[in-house]
Amino acid sequence: MFNIDATLEYIESVKNTFLSSTDSREISARIMSIKKKRKDSKLYLAVIGEFSSGKSTFINALLGFRLLKDAVMPTTACATYIESHARFLAIEIVFNDGSKFKCSESNFDAIREYILAKYSINCIDIHQVITVVTSDQKVARCVSKMNIKVPGNRIPKNIVIIDTPGFNPGSSSVDNHQEITKDVVENIADAAIILTPQEQAMSATLSRFLKANLKRCLHRCTYVVTKFDLPADDTTRNEILDYARQRIEVDLGISNPRLYGLSAATMLPVKRVPLGKEYIWPILQNIFANFMKMSWTQLQSSKEYVLS
Structure with a gap:
């Protein structure tokens, strides 16, 4: 890994001599972006998936409680940034019309009145x-920026989970969801x-999206087959993982991908373990817990590599 500071200093010293004014301005902007990221002590983990891939349940499992609700249709047209270790649940939201709100469990009247007046939906608390x-599709697609701070310490204090917009191949309802996801992975x-x-597992539409939009980032991604409590037996689970690994290697050109089969549902409170899952449930819980520990460790060491 090369010396980032020395490299940036060298580029700055020669860009005006060897580059056009337009290219020089673009390089200057990129340098400023890298310097800004270096000063940011936070580590950003993007979660990507097609619609109905279990993204909301997966993020809820990382947090340890049900924060996000599964949507019936692709909805949020922006990336949502989620941080933990807050004193209380709080959100910051910017809508496409420029309306901005900061609210908490004890102070959400302004956004409640806004949603009621504009969408005829009455929210009784901040969770709603x-x-x-x-x-809610008609509301979510009008959100341009959202940050959520949650209590609890399931994820380390300096880590930010980015919930990227789910995309539904072939649907016009996703608007620019794919471009937003691409920008998050490449630049944030x-x-x-x-x-x-x-x-x-690793559908053709997902592979096409990844190859077309994230090709130069795929080597630093982790791949997760979700809903892994649903297959009937261990043989089927192993076959699914083998198939997903083959598709990643062949379709995406990634050798020895970091691939896991996980069940996020096992990490969330349930009244009772589903019938017939009593044996596999605690095993999948342990696998998910180990995956979390490993992910936080890997993320801590990845920032300098990404900047390089």
Whole structure:
């Protein structure tokens, strides 16, 4: 790995001599972006997936409670930034019309009145506000920026989870979701987790999206087959993982991908373990917990590599 500071200093010293004014301005902007990222002590982990890949459940499992609700249709047209270790649940939201709100569990009247007046939806608490702005299609697609701070310490204090917009191949409802996801992975995230559901592991549409938009970032992504409690037996689970690994290697050209089969549902409170899952449930819980520990460790060491 090369010396980032020395490299930036060298580029700055020669860009005006060897580059056009337009290229020089573009390089200057890129240098400023890198310097800004170096000063940011936070580590950014993007979570990517097609619609119905289990993205909301997966993020809820990382947090240890149900924050995000599964949507019936692709909704949020912006990336959502989630941090933990807050004293109380709080959100910052910017809508496409320029309306801005900062609210908490004890102070959400302004955004409640805004949503009621504009969309005729009454939110009785901040949890319903989050549900509406992330899973109600007519509201969520009008959100341009959202940050959520949650209590709890399941994820390290300096790590930010980025929930990227889910995309539904062939649907006009996703607007610019793919471009937003691409920008997050290329310019903001220090690492990314790509989710693919076990019933359609590494689908052709997902592979096409990844190759077309994230090709130069795929080597630093982790791949997760979700809903891994649903296959009937261990043999089927192993077959699904083998198939997903083959598709990643052949379709994406990634040798020895970091691939895991996980069940986020096992990490969330349930009244009772589903019938017939009593044996596999604690095993999948342990696998997910180990995956989390490993992910935080890997993320800590990835930032300098990404900048390089």
